[in-house]
Amino acid sequence: MADQRKRVAENFPGDFFVDSTCIDCDACRQIAPAVFGEAAQTSYVKNQPQNNSDRLRALHALVSCPTGSIGCLGDDDVKSVMNDFPLLIEEPVYYCGYNSPKSYGGNSYFIRRAAGNWLVDSPKFIAPLVKRLENLGGVSHIFLTHSDDVADAERFAAHFGSQRIIHREELSSQPGAEMILDGDGPWDLSPDLTAIATPGHTEGHCVLLFQQRFLFTGDHLDWDRDGQQLSASHDYCWHSWGEQILSMQRLLEYDFEWILPGHGQKVLLPAAEMRAQLTRLIAAMKERTQ
Known part of the structure; x- marks a missing residue:
């Protein structure tokens, strides 16, 4: 309080x-x-x-x-407000709320799917949210973008019997993870879900693309509210800025309209504008290395 x-x-x-x-x-x-x-x-x-x-x-x-x-x-x-979460962003994607201090207040997301619901990164394990997720059908998988934002993933996995997915280079944060991504990917986890390797912020950082529309970006990419443009953080790049640039270029191979970050502002843009923004950002990142 x-x-x-x-x-x-x-x-x-x-x-x-x-x-x-x-x-x-x-x-x-x-x-x-x-x-x-x-x-x-x-x-x-x-x-x-x-x-x-x-x-x-x-x-x-x-x-x-x-x-x-x-x-x-x-x-x-x-x-009564505590029972509002998760909050709808756009069907079938929700913002979990209850940001955890274990991930420095990082955002996490819930994807509602007939084939099994997913969490992307982890919120606090707290009774009102857990009950709501139970009512929505539980959680079959928890996709963890990187080691910084795992928060209470282990507790959610134990409670719901979820399969946690994380890259091997981030495994020290979730040594009991049930599904381990190896190598450079990409990995088609289901017909509508693709994991893409985006090393840079951390060595094994990955993003998740859903329905070729929603990109869950962890700490790789977000929206700068003040500058009204896509942004990546040089100051919080723990592994390699050069690799993060290459990872950003890799995203040009995909179409998406939503950026849903772990830290930073989300944004919805037409796919063509998103591509133009991404191209501009890559050029700006390269200038940062010169």
Whole structure:
């Protein structure tokens, strides 16, 4: 629970506030961009909610905050909001919420499929979400993009009897994983799901393409809200920037319209515009090496 005695100075006065335990993971700014902004080292409340829709989004951000750093002094029924997750992005893909501090507040996603539901990376293992996933048919597979964002994958796998999928180079984070990807791929995991090797951020990083429309990108690729363009992080490239450039070029072989990252902003663009954005990004990444 957030502590109003630790409110960051930038907060706009009112019911909602962010305290100094915030790790600046960006989750609240993704969920409720009209309410939350970015300060020097934390998020903050830049505007109090002006309508019911903004207030609901702010409550969703409160519930999803990995460190419990968002507070609300109103009489809102937070417990009822907890049952809203996972939140629909576009059928059949959902955002799980309940971001975990174990993955520095990384996003995770739920794919609803008749042949078996999938998680992409892991949220917190928390009762309201687990119950909702049970009601939606459980989880047959958990695709883990890389070692940073595994969070509570082991607990979800044990509870649902899920098959965890991860690249061998990331296996130290999930040594009991049931399905191990070897080599350079790509791997057709089902007719509508393809894993693509994207080393760079980490050595065994992979992304997941669903229905040639949704690309779950882990820490490989996201959307820069301020610059309104695709982005990759040089500062948080732990393995090889050169390999990350090559991995980005590999994505030009595929069509997709959604970028759904572990960290950073999601975006929907027409496939042709997505390709143009990706081409621009690759050129910018190459300039960063010169």
